[in-house]
Amino acid sequence: MIIGIVNAKGGVGKSAIAVHLAVWLAEAGHRVGFVDADPNESSSDWLAEASPKGEDGTPKIKITRLLTKEEIVDLVPQLQTEADFVVVDGPAGLYETSRAICVMADMVVLPCCPCISDLKATIRAIHVVQAVQEIRQGQPNYIVLPNKIQLHYRLSADLLQTLKQQEINFGDGLSTRQAYAIAAQNGSVVWRLKSSGAREATAELQFFFQKLLSYESPRNPSLNERRASQA
Numbered sequence: 001m002i003i004g005i006v007n008a009k010g011g012v013g014k015s016a017i018a019v020h021l022a023v024w025l026a027e028a029g030h031r032v033g034f035v036d037a038d039p040n041e042s043s044s045d046w047l048a049e050a051s052p053k054g055e056d057g058t059p060k061i062k063i064t065r066l067l068t069k070e071e072i073v074d075l076v077p078q079l080q081t082e083a084d085f086v087v088v089d090g091p092a093g094l095y096e097t098s099r100a101i102c103v104m105a106d107m108v109v110l111p112c113c114p115c116i117s118d119l120k121a122t123i124r125a126i127h128v129v130q131a132v133q134e135i136r137q138g139q140p141n142y143i144v145l146p147n148k149i150q151l152h153y154r155l156s157a158d159l160l161q162t163l164k165q166q167e168i169n170f171g172d173g174l175s176t177r178q179a180y181a182i183a184a185q186n187g188s189v190v191w192r193l194k195s196s197g198a199r200e201a202t203a204e205l206q207f208f209f210q211k212l213l214s215y216e217s218p219r220n221p222s223l224n225e226r227r228a229s230q231a
Helices: 014-027 042-050 069-081 096-104 116-136 154-165 178-186 196-213 223-230
Strands: 002-007 032-036 062-065 085-092 107-112 141-146
Touching: 002 014, 002 096, 002 116, 014 032, 014 042, 014 085, 014 107, 014 178, 014 196, 032 042, 032 069, 042 062, 062 069, 069 085, 069 096, 085 096, 096 116, 107 116, 116 141, 141 154, 178 196
Parallel strands: 002 085, 002 107, 032 062, 032 085, 107 141
Antiparallel strands: none
16 A cells, blocks of 8 residues: 655654554564655654664665656665565645545545644645545545644634535544654654653544554545536
């Protein structure tokens, strides 16, 4: 299974989600490949430290850097033959690489933070996924992941309400937690940290990951299809 983590802008927690998902899958006993398609290389550096290690001390997760759409299309299928799961951390933006990830993926996760610019960027990303669904006759499945949520703040509530009103497929959100920054600084993951915030972050992440593996998104109608049905 190929899982792409993409969005139209940076700062939405994309790499943190990708690294934690890859480690969680590997610790569950799966063969995991990881593709870092982001030019800043932050996720591959982080994962090289956080990955479970073999007896010889080498990371169990195979990390590959692919920076062009041609590399994604040519090499991701090969990586899939060597792993149960391939997690792809896309670049910050809807570049050709991001589109190629959507073409190759079985599931696309779209992190979205509670601000209007992030929501607009996520809607642009959804349109890209829907265009690919038209070509691939329904694939990939996708889900929006509300991230950095603070439920008592209006922006967070507005985001969740807007996703619901727009009939966008979205999962249970992840709260704003300092544990993610600490995990990145330590080259680790939140469930290896000892704090109440880390435990709460772990519970949210693992709940989402479990749902993700069993999730099949209904094919959302495109905006043009919605307009036609309302005409």
